[in-house]
Amino acid sequence: MEGTEQVDAPVSGKAESILAAATRTFLADGFGAVSMDTIAREAGVSKATVYSHFTGKEELFGAMVGRVCERHFETFSARELDPTDVRTSLTTLGRRFLDLVLSPDAIAVHRIIVAEVSRFPALGEVFWRAGPERTLGQIEAFLRRAVAAGSLEIAQPRIAAEQFVGLIRGENHLRHLLRLGPESDKSDIGDAVRVGVETFIRAFRVRAG
């Protein structure tokens, strides 16, 4: 197992547990509220060991964000969806999208990035490319296939993809970010997706005659 680390993964097991501890604590409490002492204790090592593996708090933070973004969004795909059955495919797509962006991990990452992008300007770009850009690209590609199959009429698929995510998201994302209400449960998510898909199809369906 010693030779099978993933790319970018630290060689040492201690570095790995430090990064894991940093991920847990940063995501839970943000950058400012977490101390290097806490991370060291949580990782079961001394503070000096943390500094021997990472230049400082900022580098540790950046490493954690990059990794979480990559791992979290890389699963999103629309490649296998059927472009001739747009209602079913868009519903699946919308469901995947909402499940992804409303997941506790994604909410935590979003929260911390938005808060710290002023301190770490590079973070915005990293997150955008790992998350939203990737999902938008997948959705746009599917819409192009649907247009080619004659299932939809869309002049600007890129913009339509952005409208699709906006439509599906509504204020659900914001409600989660604000920790409102009894966390819209699974059935609410299903409703939001269904009604969003219906609206999208009404706007972009192929016009009769």
Added chain:
Amino acid sequence: MEGTEQVDAPVSGKAESILAAATRTFLADGFGAVSMDTIAREAGVSKATVYSHFTGKEELFGAMVGRVCERHFETFSARELDPTDVRTSLTTLGRRFLDLVLSPDAIAVHRIIVAEVSRFPALGEVFWRAGPERTLGQIEAFLRRAVAAGSLEIAQPRIAAEQFVGLIRGENHLRHLLRLGPESDKSDIGDAVRVGVETFIRAFRVRAG
């Protein structure tokens, strides 16, 4: 002028300048990065004076958020729009909405609230009621008038209002939050509104026959 303070405004002039200083610094740098020393210096008073007017940093922060939310969103209105000319009215509405949520102040408030809602759970509710709920209510009311005037066909105006803001917003809000690119200028905002309104109208226009 001494007797014309607005409701909720502190009686003392110093308290007012403390709150103003807190607003500037908190919005610029977030909760954690701002010290009471900075606020005192910025307000031109001593630190002890700050503590004489506010229990501590947290109360000062809460007071600032409540006030900024109220003052910022209370201008949004859709009451005077013509429900028979939906394209023009929705474009105006969408434009007002985007101008509001993409303004530097709104972005700063959003950023700081999303970041600190874990520490101050009440903040989410305060923000939601002062901002999104109010704008959604205005939009919903306009949509109901448009339906009554026979200009649109909408079964659930509340949900349609949420879809409208999602459609107009797309990823523009996120791009601003992440500080990406050369800050989509005014013409981009205009395009986003126009194309969003077109899509909304295609989905909810009155069907012929």
Added chain:
DNA sequence: GTCTATACAGTGATAGAC
């Protein structure tokens, strides 16, 4: 109410022994 001065806790980061 307002100020100056200060006690106190906790932070990021490092030195030196093993």
Added chain:
DNA sequence: GTCTATCACTGTATAGAC
């Protein structure tokens, strides 16, 4: 490489004079 002990520093909060 890893630890314990400690550095210099910053921010919160309070005491006491005016």
